[in-house]
Amino acid sequence: MPRNAFYAQSGGVTAVINVSAQGVIETARKHPDRIGKVYAGRNGIIGALTEDLIDTSRESDAAIAALRYTPSGAFGSCRHKLKGFDTNLAEYERLIEVFRAHDIGYFFYNGGGDSADTCLKVSQLGDKLGYPIQAIHVPKTMDNDLPLTDCCPGFGSVAKYTAVSIREAGYDVRSMAKTSTKVFILEVLGRHAGWTAAAGGLAADQPGDAPQVILFPEIVFDEAKFLAAVDAAVKAHGFCAIVASEGLRLEFLSEAGTKDAFGHAQLGGLAPLLAKLVGDKLKYKYHYAIADYLMRAARHIASKTDVEQSYAVGKSAVELALAGKSGVMVTIERQSDSPYVWTTGTAPLDKVANVEKKMPRDYITDDGFHITDKCRRYLSPLIQGEDYPPYANGVPQYVTLKNAAVPRKLKTAFELKK
Amino acid sequence: MPRNAFYAQSGGVTAVINVSAQGVIETARKHPDRIGKVYAGRNGIIGALTEDLIDTSRESDAAIAALRYTPSGAFGSCRHKLKGFDTNLAEYERLIEVFRAHDIGYFFYNGGGDSADTCLKVSQLGDKLGYPIQAIHVPKTMDNDLPLTDCCPGFGSVAKYTAVSIREAGYDVRSMAKTSTKVFILEVLGRHAGWTAAAGGLAADQPGDAPQVILFPEIVFDEAKFLAAVDAAVKAHGFCAIVASEGLRLEFLSEAGTKDAFGHAQLGGLAPLLAKLVGDKLKYKYHYAIADYLMRAARHIASKTDVEQSYAVGKSAVELALAGKSGVMVTIERQSDSPYVWTTGTAPLDKVANVEKKMPRDYITDDGFHITDKCRRYLSPLIQGEDYPPYANGVPQYVTLKNAAVPRKLKTAFELKK
Known part of the structure; x- marks a missing residue:
């Protein structure tokens, strides 16, 4: 029996985070021999802690495809940061309890810097707490402040x-x-x-x-x-x-x-x-x-490049998991500015977590009020291309998923730490 | 010799007021035997008062066509309201002086309620001050508060x-x-x-x-x-x-x-x-x-219906002038809600000027916090359709016209009243 996957959206949402969800789910669906079901956390990691899981297998291929055009977090996101093992062991033990109950062997976490830290800790559950799981971080942040990647989807x-x-x-x-x-x-x-x-x-x-x-x-x-x-x-x-x-x-x-x-x-x-x-x-x-x-x-005005990269990091995360990887973030690797050529790569999560990438000083003009040509060369490829959603009656047609709950197996409830 | 036309943009600009300018200019260009040049006022009516006219004949067909996709007022707009004849005769006398110097026989004024009032007064220059001119109001206001038209372009x-x-x-x-x-x-x-x-x-x-x-x-x-x-x-x-x-x-x-x-x-x-x-x-x-x-x-997200109506009112204004009309505003006449069928019509300016159309009470739900189905039937057709501008390097390509000045003929300057 192939093990199931857990996917969750964390932190502030973006116009394209659902495209990464689409990438994860569609790619997982192509490997039924290796990955069972993709369970999404309702409201991010909170869904895992409270055993509030969404069965994405109940969504049609068309609904998953429509995620490409739908902003926001289709499964709900949250601002809940998992603390370290030492200060909050109970949360990790609870995660294992839920994962074990639902035979979760893959953990895909779609978020920014704080989420990278959580994903790193989940990747350590095997060594530290004896629950084997492969954890891959799917980057997402409109702030563009993750290190070791050309840019951040969103x-x-x-x-x-x-x-x-x-x-x-x-x-x-x-x-x-x-x-x-x-x-x-x-x-x-x-x-x-x-x-x-x-x-x-x-x-x-x-x-x-x-x-x-x-x-x-x-x-x-x-x-x-x-x-x-x-x-x-x-x-x-x-x-x-x-x-x-x-x-x-x-x-x-x-x-x-x-x-x-x-x-x-x-x-x-x-x-x-x-x-x-x-x-x-x-x-x-x-x-x-x-x-x-x-x-x-x-x-409605998303960057086509961003949409494609968002899909690619979701797809790549699943492929990395299938290749046995864990504890990494999918990255975007730039090969040239113009034409903009990129591939996906990986970075170790312990080098990503809690590192904030600010604007280099030489991206800002001397007077401090504008961008330099160097900055323009970096930024310009990222906004290329339009990728319009479908419209009906004058407004974009965004999908709202059924988000059917996975039946609970545990008898215990879990109280979230603030 | 055919007489020249004056066109100006007045009040707050919109995403599509330039489409009306395109409608006026392209239609006028089809009738060189009847209309000489189209002179645009630089910064609206101020351009007429200060003899600061723009020669639109210096713009290529491609540049005029690009107005379809360009928000803002391509010739500059202004918030300068002409007062009545009695309080401000000097401004009307100055208009005539400028119009006579440049042989202006047609006046197309693209604006909202205040502008309709100005246009009405210009239409009366023949009777009151002996300068024959045909004045047609081209409606424009994002506020949608002009009477006697189904809606307002913009x-x-x-x-x-x-x-x-x-x-x-x-x-x-x-x-x-x-x-x-x-x-x-x-x-x-x-x-x-x-x-x-x-x-x-x-x-x-x-x-x-x-x-x-x-x-x-x-x-x-x-x-x-x-x-x-x-x-x-x-x-x-x-x-x-x-x-x-x-x-x-x-x-x-x-x-x-x-x-x-x-x-x-x-x-x-x-x-x-x-x-x-x-x-x-x-x-x-x-x-x-x-x-x-x-x-x-x-x-970038303009309504196609709005774009088409904005063009139609500009085109119609010129056709009405050629048909000998003056003192009217071009209107949008709704013939059915769904499918939305409309034509252009006219309304007398003395019934338009200074009348503000508010939301009918039965367009608002009883609790005051939402729209009724009646309102929805009215509004829905107006946002139908997308009409995307061309993009290059990830941003829309909007046109900036040359806006070449018409050589001045008058020796006198004119000081604007505040």
């Missing part, structure tokens, strides 16, 4: 969304600047690294194109220099379009300092704070947008 | 953006709700009427689909009822996705009342205020997005 689509959006908004503002808005700020997601904000730079083909100013969390915010850059853009081009990384928030606020500013900021976020600064100091009319989840859910 | 694309975005964000939030965000708020543009917010309702096919709550400016905000609706959605479906019209702002704030709330609101807008309310009172984790210009510039 990022290319967010990058494309950012470039498209600031190009469009830039056209809008430019055409209105004579008598109306002169400064526009787009706040984008991205916690500690400025990759997403950097991608906005791809919208600018020539001097004067939007965005004229990009604010990276890697660069300490300097109010005077920022205002000077905005003013120079308005004077030179009639308007200024700005992409600001939300990751800037903390540093910027600690500079702003006052209790009041903190209060405002908690309520309104970064963009309105920057906008008010521009309005107060430069007296320009401004507008701002906050992309938030719109950008990481925007399957 | 609205369908914003409506599609809203429906697509809240569907995508709804999938995202639903998949994360177990341990993370349970309430998501999308703030959309739309000043006094809730049409844009209503369009978000098209994303919901069945009970529990996002958005569960829509906030219309037509409905007085009731904090207790709002919180109850959000709580009910979270309890029933695990999450709540909300579309909130920025038009709600004033009424909502006057309820909030305190100086502090006002200060916050000016800084952060409506969405963070609603989010804070949800967080404080219901203790649910929230996120919010503010679409702002992203939605009205989003040519």
Whole structure:
């Protein structure tokens, strides 16, 4: 009897994480002699801990194929981090209990840095706790901050969304600047690294194109220099379009300092704070947008490259498991920039877990407000190609799976640690 | 010698106002015997007043065709309202001076309600000031608030953006709700009427689909009822996705009342205020997005129906002028809902100017938080069809025209009234 597989989605979802799920499930279905059923965790690892498993074999081939076009986590995701063996042995013992009950021999974990750490620990269950399992990490994060891979599935689509959006908004503002808005700020997601904000730079083909100013969390915010850059853009081009990384928030606020500013900021976020600064100091009319989840859910404008890579890492994870591998993350290996040629590879999970890849300084111009050609060469391939979902009645047709529960076998419940 | 035409873009721009420009210019080019050149106003009517005209005959057929895919106002727009003859005769006399110098016999004005008023007054220049001109209004407003037309070009694309975005964000939030965000708020543009917010309702096919709550400016905000609706959605479906019209702002704030709330609101807008309310009172984790210009510039996801209607009103305006008409707005006439059959028609400008069409009460459910089937039948056809722009290097290829200036003929400058 072939052993079953467990697959789960962890952390913030993306426009294409379900494409990796599709890659895992479709590839597993091609090897019924080696892999039994693919059980998905309902709400990520929580589904494993609480024995809340989804039987993906109950989904039709068409439904699984439709995952290619469906943003979000089709099986539910979670923000629940497994601690180390020493501090939380009970969680690992519970995982083994559930896995043993359902004969799980393969563990595919689809997430970012924290999830890589969890996957590493699961790969050690055989040595440490005597339960043999092959654990492969399927990378996913719109933050693009995993090491040892060319890029992270999920990022290319967010990058494309950012470039498209600031190009469009830039056209809008430019055409209105004579008598109306002169400064526009787009706040984008991205916690500690400025990759997403950097991608906005791809919208600018020539001097004067939007965005004229990009604010990276890697660069300490300097109010005077920022205002000077905005003013120079308005004077030179009639308007200024700005992409600001939300990751800037903390540093910027600690500079702003006052209790009041903190209060405002908690309520309104970064963009309105920057906008008010521009309005107060430069007296320009401004507008701002906050992309938030719109950008990481925007399957309608996903990058084809990103979609293909997301599928490839899911497929490769299963193939690696079949080849006997464990304790690795699937990587994207770049072979050339243009044309962009890539393959999948692997990296050992102990080199991946808890390492955060920030923007190299030489990807950011000396003045700190734009991307360099080197950065552009890196980023540009990742947003190439369109991969439109099917539409009906004017809106994209996304699939909602049946998500039928696997009958429980254990009598014990499990209480989650916070 | 055929007389020349003047075309200008007025007010807030849209994703498809340039398609109307394309319709005007391409149609005029087919009648060189009747229409000389099409001069565009640089920055709308300001271009006429300051004799800053653009010679569209210097643009290639390919460049004009590329307007179909280019959001924003290709010739620049403005927010400058012409006052009445009595209060501002000098502006009309100046218009005539410029029009006479450049032999302008046709006036095509592409805008919303205020612009209809301006167009009406220009149509009266013959009777009142002895300068014969045919003035046709080409409707455009994402607000969809012009009377006597089925809909307003520019609205369908914003409506599609809203429906697509809240569907995508709804999938995202639903998949994360177990341990993370349970309430998501999308703030959309739309000043006094809730049409844009209503369009978000098209994303919901069945009970529990996002958005569960829509906030219309037509409905007085009731904090207790709002919180109850959000709580009910979270309890029933695990999450709540909300579309909130920025038009709600004033009424909502006057309820909030305190100086502090006002200060916050000016800084952060409506969405963070609603989010804070949800967080404080219901203790649910929230996120919010503010679409702002992203939605009205989003040519990448424009409605095909909207694109076709935008072209048709431009084309029809020229044909009406050739047929001797003046003082009218081109309208969209609906002949059936499904299939959506429409033609262009006309409405007299004195019945259009300064009339604002709000959402009928029977387009909103009794509880005030969603759209009715009647509203859905009205809205649904307007977002049908996709009309993707061409892409290169992962971003849409939008055209920037040469916008060559027409040599000035007048010696006098003109100072704009504020």
